Amino acid sequence: MSRVTPRVLKGFRDYLPDLMVSRERMLSVVTSVFESFGFTPLATPALEYTEILTGKYGTEGDKLLYRFEDNGGRDVSLRYDLTVPLARVVGQNANLPRPFRRYQVAPVWRAEKPARGRFREFVQCDVDIVGTGSLLADFECMQVGVSVLRELGVHDFEMRINDRRVLDGLMSRLGILDEKMKQEVLRSVDKLPKIGWDKVKVELEAKLDLSDDGYTALHTFLHGNLADVDESVVDMEIAAPGIEALNQLMTWAKSVGIHEQLVIDLSIARGLDYYTSTIYETFLGALPGFGSVMSGGRYDDLLGLFSKGDIPAVGISLGVDRLLAGLIELDLVGSEHADSDVFVTVFDEDTTEYAMQVATAFRRGGIRTRLHLEAGQKMGKQFKAAARSGAPFVVVAGPGEQEQQVVRVKDMETGEQSEVSVDQAIDFVRSKLESK
Amino acid sequence: MSRVTPRVLKGFRDYLPDLMVSRERMLSVVTSVFESFGFTPLATPALEYTEILTGKYGTEGDKLLYRFEDNGGRDVSLRYDLTVPLARVVGQNANLPRPFRRYQVAPVWRAEKPARGRFREFVQCDVDIVGTGSLLADFECMQVGVSVLRELGVHDFEMRINDRRVLDGLMSRLGILDEKMKQEVLRSVDKLPKIGWDKVKVELEAKLDLSDDGYTALHTFLHGNLADVDESVVDMEIAAPGIEALNQLMTWAKSVGIHEQLVIDLSIARGLDYYTSTIYETFLGALPGFGSVMSGGRYDDLLGLFSKGDIPAVGISLGVDRLLAGLIELDLVGSEHADSDVFVTVFDEDTTEYAMQVATAFRRGGIRTRLHLEAGQKMGKQFKAAARSGAPFVVVAGPGEQEQQVVRVKDMETGEQSEVSVDQAIDFVRSKLESK
Structure with missing residues (x-):
């Protein structure tokens, strides 16, 4: 085996334990909110036949696929999102209950230019409702999204909602009738929060032959109110x-108290090809320009590509890595934590087995317990290692303690020590931990 | 967008909700046992520079990599295990505390021939202890492994342990001194439980020039006891x-009561190049020939490839998909479950908001609640949908209930109904669920 410089690919990252603990806590909140709405988990492979994925994300999206030929000569790609794999699953499993409500928490891969909070591998948390065109389903997706952020302690955010059909009405009035051109225009409009109107206009001018009046109308619409939208x-x-x-x-948002976070925004376009009516993007109030952390919409035509007959569907997706990066920027997520509650020293080789038995008893008692691994190291050094580990309690199980079948428990915060039986020590530590 | 036949790649699989719920339950047990031993979570990317991975898994292993050129022309591969990425992380983060105890739960990819319980993508659950050569660390890995299986309700299993140095002593006695040849022989021996002695012998004959006596000695050793091992x-x-x-x-196994599951087996070889002393594989008693569900060992040289100086390390890895497949074969895992506790009907459009408010209150009360999404569908149909969903309680919030600000709760098992306030209904359902 030969030496090699350790390095990670650009746009990819490791999560070391400090940050990972925060991320795992977030994910556990997210899934429990999903489950409170009656969604059940699904997992799909990271790799799909390329033909399953292409043509759903637009030409630009297709270029971002991690696509290659596998060892068997198959044309495969890493998944770009969790929505198209869901559509594939529904196509392959005609007997799934309808409406089918599933959540999926899994990484996706996009060969995008890395930027602040934007990675090439990131975990998405999706809920989708398949098999009903009811607007109630759209609303449930928005509600579950708002609930997730609130449960995570985020309150300064806006979910901006729009409807593709309103944008379609605009396109029709502007004379943009070609389906492909419409998608192109929507993809440019979708970049509005990221690159601003001037750059969007430049992109559009390269694609469209619109009059100055046309651009003015477009600009007015995108920055206007639904109330001003009429046949003109x-x-x-x-x-x-x-x-x-x-x-x-x-109206519904008012009745369940999420209207303060829901805003109609006619400039929301969602670049992906498959959305058909409602669409939504969510922005953190304190981080303008950071981009959307949660988005989705209704895609009534996608499942028909894999299934017999039309199957309406709607969903929402939270990008947990972007959100975590945002919350860190806002100092809303700390990273300090102890990896165990109890640190058991190992006095010498003769008492190693006793220390092991003590550690085992603590673990069986549901207490996170770290055993020191260098038997017989000087006690001063062992206590220093204990302090470094951050464990709030140190347990000594040396020869004196072994003889009397007790342990010495030290509260690292107060310095207090007591000599008690193992069972008493477990009860003692547990009650102290619970009252902290 | 064009139609395409929905299909999944060979060796890959979807986990539909029924099975996925069981798998998630397993993973939650696994991580909580890991944490009880003081391990903390780490995440690494799915993709690595290929040069990070190659040369650690043997020539056969390297061939199983999903390797390709990414859009930026980099030579990249999907990770083959979680051990080499850990070694890379330690090399890049010299300031990590030592011993560094991390766990990682994540998929790995191997382009292997699919077989019973063997997939090309599977989730591994790994714990590793980096930075100490203490045998106590080896033992902790074995103990955490045994604890995980026991906590999962598996008791009929054997963790077979061996030591590479004993095998090295054998190689030396047989005159196999070339390091590369030794690895080749170990890789063949590693296949013993899968393909049997006769086929292993054929493989060896193609590589080695061993006398008949040599083969006899090898066979005797591999099937023998440690007590019979001496300088002959x-x-x-x-x-x-x-x-x-x-x-x-x-000896230690006896002192913490895991000796019934730990067995010395001199034929355990572990095919991977990087193991240096202790090695272990775990087999389900009721499924001989199914292969190992949990394995690991000490790899004191691997980290030196990415770090300055030698850093000893030891770990163990559970293959949760293989184990789940095994437990299903053994009928130890069921798949029935309800995706929600309460099903809220939606009487008509005028009472939709009231029904939404009721569902929201239940969810805030920590109860998994499904709202029927077709407002105004006939109540008979809605109750049928409720029965199909498996939710044990149905809540009706129609016009009569709205007027009196109550709900009607039906216990789907007993058929009993009661009309109470929303708060009372939540308390009632919660207490019923807790007593179930």
């Missing part, structure tokens, strides 16, 4: 159901 | 520390 701005035949849906969603 | 069988200078370690481990 959009083709109402196309836009009306979207307008109605947005108003209904805001 | 092995080079004692090389083997003695291994023999001593194995005896010490068995």
Whole structure:
């Protein structure tokens, strides 16, 4: 085996324990909120046949796939999101209950330019409801999203909602009727919060032949209110159901108390090809320009690509790594923690077995217990190692203690020591931990 | 977007909710046992520079890498295990505390021939202790492994332990001194439980020039006892520390009550290149021939490839997908479960908001609650959907209930119904769930 410089790929990262503990805590909150809404877990492979994935994320999206030929000559890609794999699963399992409500927490891969809070591998937390076109399902996805952020202690955020049909009405009024061109325009509009109107306009000018009046109308619309949207701005035949849906969603938001976090924003476009009506993006109030941490929408046509007949579906996705990066920037997530509650010293070789038995008893008692691994090291050194570990209690099980079948427990905060039986020590530590 | 046949790659699989719930339960037990031993979580990327991974798994292992050129022309591979990435992390983070005790639960990828319980993508659960050569660390890894299986309700299993140094002593006595040849022989011996002695012998004959007596000696050794191992069988200078370690481990096993599950087995070889002394594999008693579900050992030289100076390390790895597949074969894992505790009907459009508010209150009360998504569907149909969902309670919040600000709760098992306030309903359901 030969030496090699240790390095990690650009856009990828390790999570060392300090940060990982915070991330695991977040994930545990997220999944318990998902489950409180009756969603059940699903897992799909990281690798898919490339043909399953391509054509759903637009030309630019397709280019971001980690795509290669596997050892058997198959054309495969790492998944780009969790939505298309879900559509594939539903296509392969016609007997799944409907509506099918699943959540999935898993990494996805995109060969994007790395940036603040933007990685090439990141964990997505998705909920989706498959098999109903009911607007109640759209609303549940928004509600579960808002609940997740609130449960995570985030309150300064806005979920901006829009409807593709309103945008379609606009496109129709602007004379952009070609489906492909519409997608291109939406993908450019989607970059608005990231690159601003001027750059979006430059992108559009390269694609479109729109008059100055057209651009003015577009700009006014994107920065306007739903109340100002009428047939002079959009083709109402196309836009009306979207307008109605947005108003209904805001009414419901009031009735369950999430209206302060839900905002209609006509510039939300979502770059992906598969959205058909409601769409939403979520931004942290204190980090403008950071980009969306949670987004989704309804995609009623995607499942038809893998299934017989049309199957409507709607979902929302939280990017936990972006959110964590954001919360760290905002100092909302700390990283200090102890990796164990009790540190057991090992006096010498003759008492090693007794120390082991003591550690085993603590662990069986549900207490996170670290055994010192250098038997017979000087006690001063062992106590220093204990202090470094951050464990609030040190337990000594040396020859004197072994003879009397007791242990000495030291509270590292107060310095107090007591000599008690192992069972008493476990009860003592447990009650101290619970009262902390 | 064009239609495509939904299919999953050979050797890969989806976990639909029924099975996934069981798997998540397993993982939660596994991580809580890991934490009870003072291990903390780490995450590393799925993709690594290929040069980080190659040369550690033997020539055959290298061939099983999912290796490709990424969009930036880098030579990258999906990780093959969690041990080499750990070694890379330690090399990049010289300031990590020592001993560094981390656990990692994550998928790995191997382009192996799929077989019973053998997948190309599978989740490994690893604990490792880095930075101490103490045999106590080896023993902790074995103990945490045994504890995990026992906590999962598995009791009929054997962890077979061996020591590379004893095998090295044998190689020396047989005259196999070339390091590369030794690794080749060990890799063939490692296949013993899978393909049997006759096939192993054929493999060896293609590599080695051993006399008939040599093969007989090898066969006798591999099926023999440690007590029969002396200088006539092995080079004692090389083997003695291994023999001593194995005896010490068995003594400790007795003192913490895991000796019934720990067995010395001189045929355990572990195919990977990086192991240096203790090695172990774990087999389910009721599934001979199923292969190992948990394995590991000490690898004192691996970290030196990425770090300055030698850093000893030891670890153990549980293959949760293999184990789950095994437990399913043994009927030890069931799959029935309800995805929610309460099913809330939606009487009509006028009472939709009230039903939403009721569902929200239940969820805030910590109860998994599913809202019916088709407002105004006939109540008979809604109750049928409730029964299909498996939720033990149905809550009706129609116009009559709304007027009186109550709900009707139906216990789906007994058929009993009661009309109470929302708060009372939450208390009622919670107490019923707790007593179930």
